[in-house]
Amino acid sequence: MTKIEDVSIIEIPRVHDERGLLAVIEDTTIPFKIERVYYLYDVPSDAFRGGHAHKKLWQLIIPLSGSFDVHIKDGQNEQTINLNKPHKGLLIVSGIWREIDNFSSGCVCLVLASSVYNESDYIRDYNAFLAFKKS
Numbered sequence: 001m002t003k004i005e006d007v008s009i010i011e012i013p014r015v016h017d018e019r020g021l022l023a024v025i026e027d028t029t030i031p032f033k034i035e036r037v038y039y040l041y042d043v044p045s046d047a048f049r050g051g052h053a054h055k056k057l058w059q060l061i062i063p064l065s066g067s068f069d070v071h072i073k074d075g076q077n078e079q080t081i082n083l084n085k086p087h088k089g090l091l092i093v094s095g096i097w098r099e100i101d102n103f104s105s106g107c108v109c110l111v112l113a114s115s116v117y118n119e120s121d122y123i124r125d126y127n128a129f130l131a132f133k134k135s
């Protein structure tokens with residue numbers, strides 16, 4: 001079963017010159033095949049997102065602009081990570097509970113996902129998540 005130690009920051013390679021920075025994600029940058037991309041924007045600063053885990057899905061969460069906090073739990077341990085650099089993404093493997101809050105004004109949160117949207121992959125109840133981790 002996955003643990004919060006399996007969650008990691010992935011540094012996205014950048015090309016820097018006097019015109020600015022260019023960050024590149026290729027198939028070798030992340031350990032899954034991207035099947036879906038979505039993004040959150042116009043998020044109220046007091047919004048609470050996530051509040052679920054995935055049975056199989058892996059995600060890379062990137063603060064394209066601004067910052068927010070990601071709280072992760074594996075049923076035993078928990079950690080909060082503030083994402084605030086557009087070249088540092090958080091790789092969340094399957095079986096990890098996540099909650100996202102403390103969105104900065106104008107924040108854009110990009111998510112790369114390992115599969116298309118599938119509601120049956122979600123665990124949205126925390127007690128069901130704890131039971132899933134024990135099973």
Ligand code: TYD
Binds near residue numbers: 038040051
């Ligand atoms: P949800 O997963 O609850 O968002 P978050 O984790 O950011 O809080 O999704 C919100 C709604 O959007 C829910 O009705 C499902 C729908 N949705 C899609 O239709 N496709 C998607 O790819 C995603 C991520 C969500």
